[in-house]
Amino acid sequence: MIKLFWNTHNLKKTITDDKDISKQEVIDYKWGMYHKKSSNIWIYEILQKIKYNIIDNDKDLKKEDTLIIVDSSPEKKIELYDKLKLTCSKILLFHLGDETGSYDLSQVYNKFNYVFRTFCSNKYFKNSRIKCIAMGYKSGIDDRKKKKQKIQMDFYGHPSQIKQT
Numbered sequence: 001m002i003k004l005f006w007n008t009h010n011l012k013k014t015i016t017d018d019k020d021i022s023k024q025e026v027i028d029y030k031w032g033m034y035h036k037k038s039s040n041i042w043i044y045e046i047l048q049k050i051k052y053n054i055i056d057n058d059k060d061l062k063k064e065d066t067l068i069i070v071d072s073s074p075e076k077k078i079e080l081y082d083k084l085k086l087t088c089s090k091i092l093l094f095h096l097g098d099e100t101g102s103y104d105l106s107q108v109y110n111k112f113n114y115v116f117r118t119f120c121s122n123k124y125f126k127n128s129r130i131k132c133i134a135m136g137y138k139s140g141i142d143d144r145k146k147k148k149q150k151i152q153m154d155f156y157g158h159p160s161q162i163k164q165t
Helices: 019-038 040-046 078-087
Strands: 002-006 053-055 066-071 090-095 114-117 130-132
Touching: 019 040, 066 078, 078 090
Parallel strands: 002 053, 002 066, 066 090, 090 114, 114 130
Antiparallel strands: none
16 A cells, blocks of 8 residues: 655754754644645645555555655655655655755665655766655645736746747
8 A cells, every 4th residue: 555654844853052053843743834834735636646544643654655755855754754755665756945955865865766856966876766856835725727917937946938828
């Protein structure tokens, strides 16, 4: 069975007095919630022809399951993904985030059978298990198919060339 696990907002809190670490955890959590709220509709549209069950945790997983994970900070959940790699037959990742490409996430991505990134980085071009996908619209734009767009938009939503349609 195919299962979908939305994991952008699930972060372990570190018990620390270090204010920099605590501040970063709050920022990561807020970004995770943003991705959960703002990208869910287009992710579900991508997966609309796939029959899957949505899960909230890893307790209902079986060895024969294929797991699709949506995450924005997979580098902070390596232990979980090590466990899931042993639990499921296949795991796939939709990685939302990492806009700057500051880190080499190859070691994290190697835990997955396939990775879809919303931001391309040439450091992953040679890896056949990693593919770049268009960033997608933000959720809440339900009528985008109903209305004819007057301005041609580029990849990130900034007006590139104004063309009347």
